[in-house]
Amino acid sequence: MTAKSGEGTAQKTVLHEWHVAAGATMHEFGGYDMPIQYEAILAEHLATRRVAGLFDTSHMGRYRVSGPEGLAFLQRALTNNALALDRPGTAQYTLLSDESGAAVDDAYLYRRGEAEYLLVVNAGNRAKDWDWLQGIRSNFPGAVLEDLSDELAMMALQGPASERILEILLADRGSGGRLPEPRRNALSAVTLDRQEVLVARTGYTGEPVCFELFPPAGGAVALWERLLAVGRDLGAVPVGLGARDTLRLEAGLPLYGHELGMDPEGKPIPIFALLSLANSAVSFSPAKGEYVGREALQRQHEEVQARLRGGRRSGPPPGERRVPRFVRRLAVLNPERTGPGVNPVRQGHRVLLADRPVGWVTSGTTVPYLRFAGSGLGSVPEATHDKRAIALAYLDAELVAGRAEAGLVAEKAPGRTLPVQVVTANLRATPPFARAVLHPEPRRGTHRLSRTIDLDALAAELVARATANARYRQRETVNLIPSEQSPSLFVRLLCSLDPTGRYAEHKQVRAFGRQADDIFYYQGTGFISWVEEATQAALGQYLGCSEVEVRPISGQMANKTVFAGLVDHLNRFGKGEPRRFGPVVNNHLGRGGHLSAQYLGALRHYVRRDPRTDRPAVVSFPVLADDPFRLDVAAACRLIEEHRPELVILGKSLVLYPEPVAEIAALVADWPDRPLLLYDMAHVLGLVGPHFQEPFAQGADLVTGSTHKTFFGPQRGIVAGKMAEGSLYRPLWERIQGEAFPGAVSNHHPGTLLGLLGATYEMLAFKDEYQPQVLANARAFARALADCGLRVQGEAAAGFTRTHQVILDVGHGRGPAMAAALEENRVIANYQALPWDVSFSDASGIRMGTQEMTRFGMREADFGELAGLMAEVILRQRPIGPEVTALRSRFTRMRYTLPVERTEELLATLRDAAGWAG
Numbered sequence: 001m002t003a004k005s006g007e008g009t010a011q012k013t014v015l016h017e018w019h020v021a022a023g024a025t026m027h028e029f030g031g032y033d034m035p036i037q038y039e040a041i042l043a044e045h046l047a048t049r050r051v052a053g054l055f056d057t058s059h060m061g062r063y064r065v066s067g068p069e070g071l072a073f074l075q076r077a078l079t080n081n082a083l084a085l086d087r088p089g090t091a092q093y094t095l096l097s098d099e100s101g102a103a104v105d106d107a108y109l110y111r112r113g114e115a116e117y118l119l120v121v122n123a124g125n126r127a128k129d130w131d132w133l134q135g136i137r138s139n140f141p142g143a144v145l146e147d148l149s150d151e152l153a154m155m156a157l158q159g160p161a162s163e164r165i166l167e168i169l170l171a172d173r174g175s176g177g178r179l180p181e182p183r184r185n186a187l188s189a190v191t192l193d194r195q196e197v198l199v200a201r202t203g204y205t206g207e208p209v210c211f212e213l214f215p216p217a218g219g220a221v222a223l224w225e226r227l228l229a230v231g232r233d234l235g236a237v238p239v240g241l242g243a244r245d246t247l248r249l250e251a252g253l254p255l256y257g258h259e260l261g262m263d264p265e266g267k268p269i270p271i272f273a274l275l276s277l278a279n280s281a282v283s284f285s286p287a288k289g290e291y292v293g294r295e296a297l298q299r300q301h302e303e304v305q306a307r308l309r310g311g312r313r314s315g316p317p318p319g320e321r322r323v324p325r326f327v328r329r330l331a332v333l334n335p336e337r338t339g340p341g342v343n344p345v346r347q348g349h350r351v352l353l354a355d356r357p358v359g360w361v362t363s364g365t366t367v368p369y370l371r372f373a374g375s376g377l378g379s380v381p382e383a384t385h386d387k388r389a390i391a392l393a394y395l396d397a398e399l400v401a402g403r404a405e406a407g408l409v410a411e412k413a414p415g416r417t418l419p420v421q422v423v424t425a426n427l428r429a430t431p432p433f434a435r436a437v438l439h440p441e442p443r444r445g446t447h448r449l450s451r452t453i454d455l456d457a458l459a460a461e462l463v464a465r466a467t468a469n470a471r472y473r474q475r476e477t478v479n480l481i482p483s484e485q486s487p488s489l490f491v492r493l494l495c496s497l498d499p500t501g502r503y504a505e506h507k508q509v510r511a512f513g514r515q516a517d518d519i520f521y522y523q524g525t526g527f528i529s530w531v532e533e534a535t536q537a538a539l540g541q542y543l544g545c546s547e548v549e550v551r552p553i554s555g556q557m558a559n560k561t562v563f564a565g566l567v568d569h570l571n572r573f574g575k576g577e578p579r580r581f582g583p584v585v586n587n588h589l590g591r592g593g594h595l596s597a598q599y600l601g602a603l604r605h606y607v608r609r610d611p612r613t614d615r616p617a618v619v620s621f622p623v624l625a626d627d628p629f630r631l632d633v634a635a636a637c638r639l640i641e642e643h644r645p646e647l648v649i650l651g652k653s654l655v656l657y658p659e660p661v662a663e664i665a666a667l668v669a670d671w672p673d674r675p676l677l678l679y680d681m682a683h684v685l686g687l688v689g690p691h692f693q694e695p696f697a698q699g700a701d702l703v704t705g706s707t708h709k710t711f712f713g714p715q716r717g718i719v720a721g722k723m724a725e726g727s728l729y730r731p732l733w734e735r736i737q738g739e740a741f742p743g744a745v746s747n748h749h750p751g752t753l754l755g756l757l758g759a760t761y762e763m764l765a766f767k768d769e770y771q772p773q774v775l776a777n778a779r780a781f782a783r784a785l786a787d788c789g790l791r792v793q794g795e796a797a798a799g800f801t802r803t804h805q806v807i808l809d810v811g812h813g814r815g816p817a818m819a820a821a822l823e824e825n826r827v828i829a830n831y832q833a834l835p836w837d838v839s840f841s842d843a844s845g846i847r848m849g850t851q852e853m854t855r856f857g858m859r860e861a862d863f864g865e866l867a868g869l870m871a872e873v874i875l876r877q878r879p880i881g882p883e884v885t886a887l888r889s890r891f892t893r894m895r896y897t898l899p900v901e902r903t904e905e906l907l908a909t910l911r912d913a914a915g916w917a918g
Contacts, residue, residue, distance in 0.1 A: 013058035014153050014220045024240060030123025032059035035240040042368045042387075042793050044243035048205060049370050049434055050381050051248075052159030053239035054227055057212070058220065061126035062148045063133070065117040069142030074117060076137045078109065081283035084613040085111040091185040091200055093281045095271055096121075096129060097293030101300050101322070102268030103260040105129050106281070110187050110200060118198070118214070120154070122256050136292070150904070153220035156212045157227060157236075158247075160432035163838075164812060166199070166211060179211075182590065182838045185231025195219040204244065206251025206753045208429035209838055246367045250390060250427045250436070252329045258362045259392055264348055269394065272300035272324045285614035296322075307397065325359055325394050329426055331439035332364075332389035332410070333419040340388035340438050342366055343418055345410040346448060351393055351420065355408040358399060361410055361884050364391030369436035377816040377831075377841055381433065388438065389418075390426045415553045431533055431842035432813055456695040473828075475892050476885045478866060480829040482683060482805045483653070483709045486856075488762065488897035491755045493907055495714050500751025504528040507741055508734075528750045531757055536871060538760040539718060542767070543688055543703060544696045547733055550756065551740040551748035555682040555706030558717035559596040561744050562702060563606040565736035566647065572731065580608035582617030583645040585675075586792040587631070591623055591835045592654025619643050626836035629794055629807070633660045637667050640675070650700075651680030654832060654847065656794045656801045658693040665699025676732075678702045685718075686710030686763065686851065691771040692803070696722050701729060708776065710804055710851045712896070713759035714752040765894035770854065774804045777850040780860035782806045784867035790874060793834070793845070804854075808846040809834060810874060815843030819872060822846070825873050826884035827866075856891040 010033040019026065024035035029580040035056065037044060047053055065074055074082045079190040080094035088111050096104035105125040110118040121129045137145050157165065169175055169192055187200040191610065203210030215223045228238060245255070254260050254274060263269050271293075272278045282297050282894055300322050330351075332341040345364040350357055353823030366389045372379040391410070399405060399422045425437050449458075473479065474803075487495070500572050502905035504525040520529065536548040545632065552558040563581075570903035571578040584607050587593030599616040610617040622635040640648065650659040661679060668674040679695045681688065688694060695703050703720040707713035719740070723733035741748070763770075782800035786792040786809065793807040796801035801807075810818045815831030822829055832847035833840040851864065858866075864885060872878040893900075 011059075013056055014217045015056045015058060015155075015224055015600065016570035017658075018221055018224065019056065019238075022238065024238075029241055030059050031126070032123060034059055035238070035357055037240040037242045038238050041240070041242035041246060044237055044239040045246050046368050046370060046385055047235065047237045048159045048207065048239055048243065048247060050160070051235035051237075052157060052161040052165060052231055053205070053230065053237060053243065054224065055154050055158065055239050055241075055244055056224075057154045058149075058217075059123040060149075060154055061121040061123065062152050062154060062214070062363065063119045063121070063130070064148050065119060065143065065146035066114075066115055066145040067142050067148075068115070068534055069140040070115060070117060073140040073143035073145070074109065074119075075288050076140070077133055077295065078107070078119075079282045079291065079293065080109070081285045081288045081614045082109060082111075082117070083285070083287055084615055085109070085117075085282070086613055087111070088113050088116075089180065089187045091187050091202055092278070093185075095278075095281050096132065097271060097282075097291075098268075098365065099293055099295060099296060100268060101270050101272070101293050101296030103256070103271050104132055105256055106254065106260060108202060111200070112187070112189075112198065118148070124835055125256060142881065151217050153217045155215075155220070155224060155227075156203055156205075156210070157231075158203045158207045159236070160207070160209055161231070161234045161236060162207075162209050162211055165227060165234065165236060167224060167669065168230045168816070176918060182836055191365050192223055193219065195223075197223065204253060204429050205247040206253065206429060207247075208431040208434060209842070239500050245363075246365060248367060249392065250367050250369075251364050251434070252392065252426060254327065255363060258347060259394070263325075263394055264360045269327075270300050271297060272304050272323050273325060273327050273840050275304070275326055280512060283614045285611060287612045288614070289470045289585045304616060321397075324397065326397050326399075327362065328363070328393055328395050328422045329424070330364070330391040330393050330401065330410070330420045331423045331426060332391065333421055333439065335419060335764060339417060339440075342387045342389055343412075344389040345391050345418060345420070350411045351395055352407075352409050352411055352417065353399070353405060359393055361393045364389070364393075364410075369438075370433075372433075372435065378820065379435075379478055388436070391420070393420075393422075395422065412448055416623060421455050431837075431839035449624075450889040476888060477826040477828050478884055478888050479829065479852050480850070482830075482847055482851065483706075484849075485686075485708050485710070485712065485852050486894070487708070487712065487714055487755065487759065488894050488903075489900060490762070490898045490903045490906075491712065491714060491759045493903065493910075494751050494758045495755035497751065497754060497910065498756050499528055499531070500749075502528060502750050503747050504532075504750050505746055506743060507738070520531060528753070531754050534754060535760060538757060538764060539720065542760060543720050544694060545703070545720045545722045546724040547721045549737055549740050550716070550753060551745055552717035552719065553745060553749050553752070554715065555594075555680070555704060555717040556596040557744050558704040558706075558719045559594070559680060559745070560602040560605075561739045562704060562719055562736055563602060564739040565732060565741055566676065567606050568731040568735040568739065570646075572735075581646045582608040582610070583643045584618045584647045584649060585636075585640055585643065585645045585704070585846040586618060586649040586653050588620035590833065591620070591628060592652040593620070594649075594653050594682060597649045597651070597680055619645070623835070627795055629654065629656045631657075631660060636660065637663065640664065640667060644671075644673075645675045648675045649678050650679060651678075651682065651684075651704075653683055654807065654834075655683050655803050656807065657803055661695050661698040672879060676701050678704065679882075681705040682834075683709050683805070683849075686712065686767075687771050687774065687803065689767055689771055691768075691775060695859035696720075707756055707759065710849075711759065712762045712855075714755040716749070716752055716756050734810070754762050762897050770896045773859065774851050774854045775802070776860055777854050777858065777863050778804050778806055781848070781863035781867055784864040788867055788871035788875070790867075790871055804849045804851045806835070806848045806850070807832065808874075809844050810846055810849070812844050813842045815845050819846060821873055821877070825869075825879060825881045826888070827870060827873070853891065855894055855896055857893065858891050862887070862891070 010028040019035040025039045027036045078094045091110040095106050108120045175192050175193040180186035180188040200212045202212045334341045344366040345361050351359045370381040373382045410420045411417050440571035486493040503522045506520040509519045539548045586597045590599045622632045624630050624632050679700045682705045708715045723729040779799035780800045782792050791809040792800050819831040829848045831843045832845035833843040834845040869880045
């Protein structure tokens with residue numbers, strides 16, 4: 001292919017000669033002679049979505065900011081809060097605003113060191129941005145602004161295989177370091193071919209697995225060629241700016257001069273026309289202080305917020321609006337509106353609603369998209385592809401995304417229109433793939449019954465299906481899911497008795513005195529009251545504590561009850577709006593932390609925002625570099641001393657080791673305002689004791705948990721504490737009780753509460769036999785799996801695990817497929833994102849637990865036999881279903897419970913009273 005170079009005096013990147021030699025079609029862009037395509041835009045777009053694409057982005061501007069006033073300068077010049085980059089190795093999207101609240105440019109800010117930042121700006125705005133920044137820097141003599149664009153190259157590696165490509169390079173001689181943490185906007189320095197390269201998890205393609213690299217200019221060509229040499233074996237290709245534009249358009253990302261800058265009427269586009277993207281890139285934190293455009297942006301934000309809250313037609317009339325239009329995604333439809341159209345609309349085309357102009361297309365074209373075979377996590381790209389027309393448009397704010405507006409069209413020319421729809425997304429990213437969203441989206445089918453109800457037939461079908469499922473799960477498969485437990489027949493029978501249909505709302509009324517019984521709001525609750533008190537006493541004995549709240553019906557609800565109680569407690573003397581608590585120190589979700597202890601989960605409604613960083617006041621525990629499943633205790637203690645949190649949350653769902661309760665409790669013991677120490681023991685509640693961990697003896701204030709994992713109970717939750725009458729935290733405990741009822745539940749499911757009491761009796765009777773066997777089985781299972789050649793996680797010298805869990809790494813992104821393969825062979829386990837994985841959908845792990853099969857009688861040698869069978873599936877894809885069923889057939893009688901014969905004797909005494917005989 002013959003290269004076509006741009007005209008005039010366009011500048012050249014350090015990779016220019018390589019592009020020309022490779023036969024790229026060259027053209028001027030942003031003042032640079034750049035590759036537009038190598039083979040074809042369509043093919044390069046698809047290769048990026050399917051495997052990986054490598055982009056030369058060295059035409060963009062790269063400025064280093066440093067010096068004692070560097071941070072203050074950035075705070076004045078940029079819209080986002082640079083304080084939110086609270087440590088080196090972080091990045092954020094940001095904007096340069098003028099005083100009217102319009103964009104001078106958009107940019108990315110990377111924190112390289114303690115007082116060193118890298119600011120990346122658009123190629124076409126480099127000279128303008130430099131002059132603009134220099135004008136602001138003149139007010140900050142201690143700030144240093146340097147142009148590194150010629151000495152620091154830039155390239156982007158985007159797509160599902162991009163991480164694999166970098167991992168291969170890092171394994172080479174002369175390379176080293178770690179890729180950034182698996183989260184968006186993380187940054188790290190690595191060594192590739194003996195040169196330091198900054199690597200960031202950022203990009204402009206919508207790919208969920210994406211990297212931008214900043215090598216020294218002198219080594220850029222060598223790195224580019226090494227990336228392609230490795231990547232081509234996987235299917236990666238070099239990609240020009242043509243596909244870069246179609247990829248960013250598909251992802252709905254703005255481009256200066258299109259969605260930012262001036263509109264077709266020559267008016268500046270307000271920054272908050274970008275809606276959620278602007279919201280994430282603009283900060284109004286008091287700690288940020290004044291900056292260029294703040295006042296105008298604040299007014300824009302208030303107007304948009306008021307209109308979105310109160311309805312699109314609320315707020316000032318159109319002629320007085322600061323943000324009259326929003327930048328929205330469009331899908332071009334077939335004229336029959338039966339599927340995606342392929343006839344493109346272009347920048348400048350008007351958008352009409354019932355012949356009334358409502359805005360303009362700002363970017364538009366036809367893009368290719370991959371077809372996927374299969375469904376859900378098992379879906380993979382097919383070899384075939386198709387096309388659709390999509391766009392971004394600057395539209396009247398009243399147009400609602402997702403609603404098919406009759407008569408909404410884009411006008412290609414007078415009298416020539418195409419039907420379009422405002423949509424929420426044209427692309428959705430679930431690692432490792434970005435998937436096209438086709439409009440109109442098909443609706444899921446629903447299970448529907450016949451209008452004529454034949455109860456006998458429906459009951460027969462239901463019983464047949466339930467019986468088959470019970471036989472399959474209880475007799476034909478081995479269950480290794482670590483968050484599940486089959487309750488005993490004794491517990492299941494208790495759960496089915498009369499309280500299962502009853503109410504028993506109650507609370508303490510202080511007018512009757514602190515020692516008075518709770519007031520019940522229903523009659524006929526004497527037995528339920530006895531059950532609740534007996535359950536509290538039994539669990540208190542098991543846990544070694546004085547208070548137990550048993551009304552939450554899940555572990556998630558138990559945590560939420562504590563968080564709400566803590567907010568109420570902290571505001572007990574306050575007036576006005578109640579304050580939230582924080583900082584909070586917890587285990588990060590990506591490192592195995594509980595969902596309910598995250599801002600993503602129940603914590604969101606109760607934790608405050610850090611006024612300095614303008615982010616939730618949540619700090620995650622550090623982990624050991626060589627064992628990310630283990631908390632770094634020394635670093636954790638330093639973190640707690642630095643942040644002085646109000647709440648420390650221990651506990652994980654990916655748990656191989658005990659938590660450092662004693663160490664943290666000792667650290668904060670003498671603090672005048674020490675943090676509350678909460679241990680969420682959902683996964684290990686059934687292991688409490690000398691064989692594993694005794695949280696209250698080690699200094700925990702509260703324990704929460706679910707009662708159906710390692711514990712023997714039905715699915716419920718508990719809150720436990722050492723907060724007896726007269727203790728410092730007694731007022732907090734009373735507020736936790738108040739949040740349990742009426743805050744969290746009305747009917748707290750007394751039927752399963754009765755089952756929980758029976759399960760607690762079982763646990764008290766058998767814990768000294770059950771717990772050590774669970775732990776011994778886990779270590780034996782882990783060792784046997786390792787001996788089979790599988791990658792077992794955890795410290796080998798400690799037997800890989802000190803809990804019931806065993807973790808396997810089955811290969812990058814292979815977790816879901818391998819979990820499915822095991823299920824096909826009668827082994828039930830769950831895939832698990834490991835600390836280095838980007839997402840659960842791209843998981844590398846299999847998480848297993850020994851608790852349920854231990855209860856059915858399996859011991860160390862039996863788990864060794866199971867490990868050998870599993871290795872046949874994982875390593876050699878050999879079917880072993882019948883062999884697993886044969887193994888399971890030896891273990892169908894539950895242990896650590898009342899004998900079945902005794903249970904049946906007790907059952908006989910209940911039949912008549914329960915009315916079962918009739």
